[in-house]
Amino acid sequence: MPGQAKLSHTAAMILHAIGAGCVYGLSVMEMTGLPSGTVYPALRRLERDGLIRSQWERQSIADAEQRPARKYYKLTRSGQTTLEASQKRYPLLAKLIGASKGERP
Amino acid sequence: MITFLQHALLRWAALLVPDRERAEWLAEWRSELWYAGQARGTARATAFCLGAYQDAFWLRRNASRRPIREIVNLNSPARCLGFLMVLAAASLVVGYQIPNPPPIPARPSGDLFLGIVILAFVVLLPISSSVSLGDYHANRHMPSRSTRLRRWVFLALKIALILLMTYAPMRYVAYAMNADPHSNSAGLIIQLLVWGMPFALRWSLADQRQRCPVCLRMLANPVRVGEPAGYFLEWNCTELMCLRGHGMLYVPECHTSWFDTPRWFYMESY
Numbered sequence: 001m002p003g004q005a006k007l008s009h010t011a012a013m014i015l016h017a018i019g020a021g022c023v024y025g026l027s028v029m030e031m032t033g034l035p036s037g038t039v040y041p042a043l044r045r046l047e048r049d050g051l052i053r054s055q056w057e058r059q060s061i062a063d064a065e066q067r068p069a070r071k072y073y074k075l076t077r078s079g080q081t082t083l084e085a086s087q088k089r090y091p092l093l094a095k096l097i098g099a100s101k102g103e104r105p
Numbered sequence: 106m107i108t109f110l111q112h113a114l115l116r117w118a119a120l121l122v123p124d125r126e127r128a129e130w131l132a133e134w135r136s137e138l139w140y141a142g143q144a145r146g147t148a149r150a151t152a153f154c155l156g157a158y159q160d161a162f163w164l165r166r167n168a169s170r171r172p173i174r175e176i177v178n179l180n181s182p183a184r185c186l187g188f189l190m191v192l193a194a195a196s197l198v199v200g201y202q203i204p205n206p207p208p209i210p211a212r213p214s215g216d217l218f219l220g221i222v223i224l225a226f227v228v229l230l231p232i233s234s235s236v237s238l239g240d241y242h243a244n245r246h247m248p249s250r251s252t253r254l255r256r257w258v259f260l261a262l263k264i265a266l267i268l269l270m271t272y273a274p275m276r277y278v279a280y281a282m283n284a285d286p287h288s289n290s291a292g293l294i295i296q297l298l299v300w301g302m303p304f305a306l307r308w309s310l311a312d313q314r315q316r317c318p319v320c321l322r323m324l325a326n327p328v329r330v331g332e333p334a335g336y337f338l339e340w341n342c343t344e345l346m347c348l349r350g351h352g353m354l355y356v357p358e359c360h361t362s363w364f365d366t367p368r369w370f371y372m373e374s375y
Contacts, residue, residue, distance in 0.1 A: 026137050026144070036137075036156025041163035048167070068136035 009093075010034065012086040014042045015075070016097045018052055019083050023072045031097060043073060051079035107138055108147060109202055114154040117195075121161035123168040130164065182259055182321040185312070189266035200273035203280050218275050221298050222268065229303035239314050239354070239367040247371060248319050256318050263309040267302075274298055314367050315354075317347035324354055333358065347372075 017031045029039050046052045052073045062069035115134050122130045134157050142150040179185040274294045281291035315324055324345035331341035342355045352371040357364045
């Protein structure tokens with residue numbers, strides 16, 4: 001598809017993790033097994049490329065649960081399209097992420 | 106709970122992040138660190154903090170095209186010493202936070218430090234860089250003895266502050282080696298010091314060469330003079346000048362027996 005972002009294996013893995021419901025950096029790290037120094041810069045890059053968007057949780061919700069507010073990441077429409085394309089390019093990723101997701105308590 | 110070390114690691118990394126993004130960046134990392142501490146324990150949460158540096162570097166590299174010398178403006182000698190003092194003070198503050206090593210078995214961290222300094226000065230620095238500060242011809246335009254002394258004091262202060270910066274790492278090495286003689290982290294820090302110190306000393310010499318010997322400010326306006334084909338007949342060098350008009354520095358493009366170190370000319374002396 002013309003103009004579509006080409007992703008590295010790592011970026012595709014992170015995009016898959018977000019698509020699979022890991023909506024913040026730490027959960028992406030847990031699912032992919034990648035270190036923080038890889039995951040967070042990759043999240044910035046994906047956000048800059050418009051494949052994901054971030055949003056802060058409402059402070060009142062975090063305060064009610066006595067924890068810090070978190071920054072959540074969501075796939076954009078363009079990110080969804082890229083994710084589907086990357087599933088064709090890296091067919092084993094979906095299985096990998098699916099397996100990791102299954103292992104989570 | 107966020108420990109002092111984790112807090113300090115994030116604060117230092119935040120210095121790399123562009124101003125307009127710093128507050129949000131720090132808020133996200135602190136929040137994630139809190140959750141990492143809950144889920145993984147203190148040690149792994151500290152390792153988690155180290156990723157903040159890669160993240161901050163990425164933001165810095167992609168947000169700004171300004172060279173680092175512009176961001177940390179070290180043109181004036183006072184700024185340069187101030188910058189080094191801040192780093193040395195940070196090292197002292199962090200060093201004091203590290204608990205004292207247990208008294209038995211005592212390990213000679215002072216000897217180790219001396220060994221690293223000697224290795225850096227005597228072996229690694231001369232093989233990795235020229236230790237010459239350049240060629241400063243004596244003539245009637247030469248500055249007074251006190252001005253020349255000021256230049257050496259400036260160099261000595263830079264080197265002293267660089268050595269002071271090793272306080273926190275050396276204190277950690279002493280602590281880690283006494284706590285666990287087979288500590289990997291102590292070995293890693295010793296290696297970082299052995300390889301990092303010659304680079305720091307090399308920087309101090311390179312910085313000194315690029316400063317005016319009179320006002321100690323950085324030289325500016327580099328201009329290429331000559332061409333390699335005419336090396337035997339004319340200058341082939343880069344010319345830098347002191348913006349206050351004290352003189353010019355000629356840095357050879359190729360090192361030869363007659364022109365192997367940067368050569369300074371006091372203004373109106375040639």
